[in-house]
Amino acid sequence: MITFLCALVTLVLGYLIYGALVEKFFGPTDKPTPAIIHNDGVDYIPLPTWKVFMIQLLNIAGLGPIFGALGGAIWGPSVYLWIVFGTIFAGGVHDYLSGMISLREDGRSISEVVGKYMGSTMLFIMRVFSVVLLVLVGTVFMTGPADLLAKLTGIAVGFVLPCVLLYYFLATLLPIDTIIARFYPLFGACLIIMALGIMAGMFLGVGGHTMPEMQLANLHPKGDAMPIWPLMFITVACGAISGFHSTQSPIMSRCLKDERMGRPIFYGAMVAEGIIALIWAAAGITFYDGTHGLATAMAEGGAGSVVYDICVGLMGGHGSLTGYAGATLAMLGAIACPITSGDTAFRSARITLADWFGVNQRNWTKRLIFAVPLLTIGGILSQMNFDIIWRYFSWTNQTLAMIVLWTGATYLYRTKENSKAWLIPAIPATFMSAVSMTYIIQAREGLELGTNISYPGGIIFAVLCVAIFIKNVLMSEQHL
Template sequence: MITFFAALAILIAGYFTYSKVVERIFGPDDRPTPATTMTDGVDYVPMKQWKIFLIQLLNIAGLGPIFGAISGALWGPVVFLWIVFGTIFAGGVHDFLSGMISIRHRGNSISEIVGIYLGKGMKTVMRVFSVVLLVLVGTVFATGPAALLAMLTPDALDAGFWLIVVLIYYFAATLLPIDKVIGKIYPFFGICLIIMALGVAGGIIIQGYTIPELTLQNLHPKELPVWPLMFVTVACGAISGFHATQSPMMARCITSEKQGRSIFYGAMVAEGVIALIWAAAGVAFYQSTGGLQEALAAYGGQGGVVYEICNTLLGPAGMVLAMIGVIACPISSGDTAFRSARLTIADWFDISQDKMRTRLYITVPLLLVGLLLSQIDFDIVWRYFSWSNQTLAMIALWAGAVYLCRNQKNFWIAAVPATFMSAVSATYILMAEEGLRLPVAFAYPAGVIFAAACAVVFYFKAVRPPQALRPEKM
C-alpha cells in the first residue's frame, strides 16, 4: 500500500513541479490563439478551460488507462514505475508539446507539425500513418462496443445493428461542430471516468485489499520480458502517440496559451492517476498476477475484469459505471479518431472545413472504410496498433525536440524521452510475435543502437547546425 500512495504522491507532485519546468522552457505568452483568430464555428471554437480539460481527458483516455494498465499489472508492481515516471517525463511532455506547438501553427495536425520540423519525407509518412492509425482506432472502437451492446439487448438487436447505430453517431460527431456533440457529452463522460477510478481506489483501500509493494522482480505469469513489452502494453497510461492526434483538436479551442499546462499536461497526469489505480486494482483484487491472468482468460479480456471489479466494489452503481467505461469510453475515443482523421486529411489537401459540403466529402468515405474494415478480425491488427502508437509518440517527441532546439530552448526535455521511446519501439518490433521475432540477444542491442543513431542524427541535423535553422519565427 505504501508503494501505491508514494506513486500517487509523486505523480501529483510531478504536475506541480516538472510541468512548470516544461511550461517555463516552452514559454507560453499572450499572443492570440487560433480559437480567437480563426473561429469558424466548426473546429475552431473557443470553449471554457474546464470543459476543454474534460474533453481532452476523455479524448486521450477512453479505455486506454484502464485496459492497458490492467494488462500491464501482469508484470507486477514494477508497472507503477513506468506509469509514474513515464507520465511525468514522457507522456506529459509529449502531450504538452504536441498541443502547444499546434497552437503556434494555426492548430495544425501532428502530421503537418512533423513535416515542419522533421522534413517533407516524414510529413508524407506521418500523413498516411496517422490516417490509417486513426481509422483503425475508430473502427475497433466501433465493433467492440457494438458487440457488448448486443450482449445486453434482445437477440433482434445484434452486433450488426449496434454497429450501424455507433457509426451513425460517429457520423454526427465527426461532421458537426465540436461544441454541438463532443462539447456537450464529453464533460459528462469525463466526470464518470474520474468517479469510476476514484470509486475503485476507495473500494480497494476501504475493503482491505492488499496492494503489493514495489519489487523489480518480473511477476508475469507467462514470464514475458518487462523490456520492452510492458512499455508498449501500458501505452496510454504513460505515453501514447494517439494523444498527439487529439491535442490539436483542443489547440483549436483554447483561448489562452497559458491554459496549456493544465489542459495538456494536466490531462495526461489525470490519465496516469487513473492508470495507476487500475493497475493496483487489477493485481490487488485478484491477489496475484496469476489470479489476474486467470480472470482475463475466464472473462474474455479486460472488459469482463472491469465489470467484475466495479460490480463487486461499488455494487449496482459500479455496474452502471462499468458499462459506461467499457461502452461509452471506447465510443468517445472512436468518434474523435474519425474526427482527427478528417482534420488530418483536410490539412493535408488544404480543404476548408467551414462548409458542410466539404466536410461530407471527407467524412462519408472515412466511415465507409470503417464499415468495410469492421468485417475483419482485428485481434491481430490491434496488436500492431500498440507498437504503432508508441512509434507515433517517438516521432512526435523528436519533432518537439527540434522545435525547442530551433527556438534556442532546452531541448533535452523532449530529446531524452524521444531517445528512450526510440529504443522501446525498435526493440519491440524486432522481437515481438507480430514483429520480426528475432532473439533477445539481437533485439536488445539493436534497439539501443537505433535509439543512439536517432540521437546522433538529431545532434548533427538540429543541434550542431548554425543559426540557419534557428530560431523559428512565427
C-alpha cells in the same frame, strides 16, 4: 496500498513541479490563439477552459488506460513505475508540446507540424502514418465499447456496433460544440465516478481483496518468455505515453482561448490519464489476487469481461441496488473513455486529410468527402480480431510518440536559442526509440527475433536517432 499511494502522490507532484518546468521552458505568451483568430464555427471555436480540459481528457483517455493498464499489470506492480515516470517525463511532455506547437502553428494537425520541422519526407510519412493510426484507434475504440455495452445491456454486439458507428459518424461530421462539447461533461462525470469508485473499493477491501505492494520482479505467468522490456512498455500504451494524443491535442489547440492554459489542459489531462491507468493496473492485480488470476481472466473472457467483473465486484454490485447503480456508473465511465476517444480519432483523421489536401471544412458536404470513407473503413476493420488490431495499434502508437518527441526537441532547439530546453523531449525520445525498435524486432507482429538481437538492435537504433538529431539539428545553423 502504500506504494500505490506513493505513486499517486508522485503523479500529482510531477504535474506541479515538472509540468511547471516544461511550461517555463516553452514560454507561453498572451498572443491571440487560433480559436480567436480563425473562429469558423466548426473546428475553431473558443470554449471555456474547464470544458476544453474535459474534452481533452476524454479525447485521450481511451482504452489505453483501462485495457492497456490491465494488460500491463500482468507483469506485476512494477507497471506502476512505467505509468508514473512515463507520464511525468514522457507522456506529459509529449502532450504539452504537441498541443502547444500546434497552437503556435494555427492549430495545424500533427502531421503538418512534424513536416514543417522535420522535412518534406517526414511530412508525407506522418500524413500516411497519422491517418492509419487514427483509423486503427477509431476501430479499436469502436469494438471495445461495443463489447462493454453488450456486456452491460445484454444486447448482442452485432446490434450495438452499428449504433456506436452512427454516433462516430455524427461526431466526426458535426461542429465540435454540437455533440462533443455538449455531452462530454456528462461522460466526464461517469469517468470520475468510475475512477474514484474503483479506488475506494480497493482501499476499503471490498470482497476481501488486498492491494499488493510494488516490486521489480517480472511476475508474468509466462516468466522470461514475456520480458518486461519492451513488451510491458508497449502494452500499457496510452497509460504512460501515447502518440495518439498528439493527433488529439491539435483539436483542442483550436479551442483554447489562452496559451497559459496549455499546462492544465495538455500536461494536466495526461497526468489525469496516468492516474486512471494506475487505478486500473492496481485494480486488476488486486481483484484477481495476483497476476496469474488476472492473466487467466483476460485469456478466458477478454478485457471487457475483466472490466465488468472489477466494476461489479469492487463497487459492491452483488450486494445491493445502490451497489449495482455504482457498478453501472463505473461501467459507463469505462465505456465513455473509448467512445470519447474513438469519435475524435475519426474527427482528427478528417482534419488531417483536410489539412493534407487543403480542403476547407466549413461546408458540411466537404466534410462528408472524408467522413464517409473513413467511417466505412473503420466499420470493415471492426469485424477483425480485436487483439490483432490492438497489437498493431500499440506499436504504431508508441512509434508516433517517438517521432513527435523528436519533433518537439527540434522545435525547442530552433526556437529557444542558448537553451537546453530541447533535452526535455530528446531524452524520452531516445528512450522511446529503443522501446519501439526493440519491440518490433521481438514481437509476433514484427520480426519475431530473440532478445540477443532485439535488445542490441533497439539500442543501436536509439543511438542512430540521436546521431541524426545531432547532425541535422544541433550541428545546423538553422533557427526559426
